[in-house]
Amino acid sequence: MTIEALTLLHEKAEAERNRRGDERLTAEVDALTEQLQRAESDRRTLQQKVAELAALRDEIADLRGAVKELKAIRAGLQARLAARTSPGPLPVPRRRGDRQRMRTDVAAVRSLAAQAGRLDMEGRAEVALRLLRRSTEVLNPLETAEVLLLLRHRQHDELADNLIHVYGRDQGDQDVLHVALSLHEQGSFTDVGAILHAALE
Template identity: 55%
Template sequence: MSSAGRSPLKGGWLDPDKEFKEGVRPRKRQLGLALRALCRLLRSGDPGESGRRPLKQAEAAQRLNCTANELSRYLSDSRIPPQDFLECLHKEAGTDAAADGQDVGITLEALLGLRTGALAEQQGCEHCLAMSERVDALIKQSKAPCPGCMAHEQQQEARLRQRKRLAARLRSARREGVRLRMEIADLKVTVADLKSELAEKLASEAGPGERPVAAQGAGAQLPVPRRPGDRQLSARDVSAARQLVAQAEELDRSGREDLAFILLRQSTTELLSPAETALVIVKLRYRQQDRLADDLIHVYGRDQENQDVMAVALELHEKGAPDDAGAVLRAALG
């Protein structure tokens, strides 16, 4: 039986280790220990005091309608208390335990059974001793853990552990998502910078009459969309497509397939023209990155405008990839 973590002062009247008087028999000792545990649940209800302290022995005796001397003999001597004392103590202890959110720890029937055993021990009655032993066996049986309850508790613990693992995985996935978004942003800047550098290089190498057009290309961060009939690729377009495929291939080789696909999807839908996108698909096939090419075709055909999808399909067909042209059209049709 537990006092819910509130240990009495050593040597006090509530000390569970306090010595019994000489000659106290085992069953009376068992009853005395149960009475001490119940007395430890009694609390002061004085509104003038802060907190609910354990009762002093005289206070407990007054509340239990006995003298302090009688209470001491019930707890530590061979004196066996009457039944009405046990009923009163069990009721008062139960009331205070419930107020503190605790359990009384023993049923009244079990407590009366301990008294019966102590009386039988004192009187030497074989019938009473047998009945007491049966009561002891029933008490032990009642305290034995229920297999069903244990299985349910283990199930609950397993579910709690699983929830904790899932929560940890979710937190990790969110952190990874933030990291990937940051990397994608960095990659976008890298692609834009590469295009800008290429445009500046072309502008510096161009003749005097071509410099204004090249300079305009250098100042633009995103490519200018072409008309459907304008599918002529410049050196800048080819270089951007090669750079994108190389970066995606490097990510794929390092085991970061998801990031490689995200880079391809974001770049082709936000930065590259349909002609450049078709070139990226062709180069992925050439580099034997078939899985990335298939995924890109499916997502591009599904998500992009019909005009862009048709432009990509036409480019693929003219570049000798009719199967991929048909695949991107089928993806657009769902």
Template identity: 50%
Template sequence: MTPGELAEMHKRAEAERRCRRCASLSKKADLASAEAASLRQQLEEAESSKAGLHERLAALTRATPLPVPRRRRDRQRMSRDTAAAQQVAQQAQDLRNRGDDGEGLALTLLRQTTTEVLSPIEAALTLVTLRDLDQHQLADNLIHVYGRDQPDQDVMDIALTLHELGLADDAGAILRAAVG
């Protein structure tokens, strides 16, 4: 006797013992077992993708800067500030070099990013980068806009940073712009 024949005989024997209601319930139980197995599989997949999400979030958490106040000049944050400042200054230079209304677009970009998005340190580094790129007119305009539009504490922070970076004239100019 083969295993297939044995299984067939077992199936017939089970069928003889069951009434119609038992057979119906058995089918429902089989369907419920299959559905439970499918749900277990979906749960395992969801948990594994959630675990991957937790790993990604943990990696992002490890990459965040240390909670050091800006006034202490955290070197880790300073390197990020420099990257943002260089990017903004380069975009402003590119806009200015486009011609037509490039000067106006560059000034709008600088006004919006330095007064609404960037920290005072980043704004100071943007000014330094503009000077390095020989974009003196944009740098002078940034000094006047920032000094005029920003709160006093931000103006003092940028002036201190500029002074520490060796741009005492720009530090004085931004303080004069803030005073009026």
């Protein structure tokens, strides 16, 4: 029996009781009243569970989206690393400024800067910074400097500032000096000072 039908039956029984004043009918009305109260309580509980389930589904959808995005970022970085390791440059230490290793992969740099900028514009600056931090594992210092310059050019200044701070703090002195030199050659003197300062912190 639906709660609407139970409510109608209760109302009819209560009206009949009031009209007849019958004790047996009073007991029936009381039983119907208790049954109706239980039904209404059950309905409220069910509505609450449905709302909780809907919220849980939304949370799961958000988490799946975040996992998908992180997998895409990871796949991009792995592909980038594979592309850098498969041809294999000649065995010259990078810290000496090897020209083969210091060439800029323009397409990869532009793609990375565009992706980070897009995340920043979508209000996901933390995700963008994580992407840039991971990219330092596969980018050489010249490429990192180009990413910084592109971020400045596209007015993602806060993201560029954060990358400078993280890179200067986490990378080795030689890499930091290579980035600083590249920035200096491009006339980005403020960023040169900022990355050297971050390296000293």
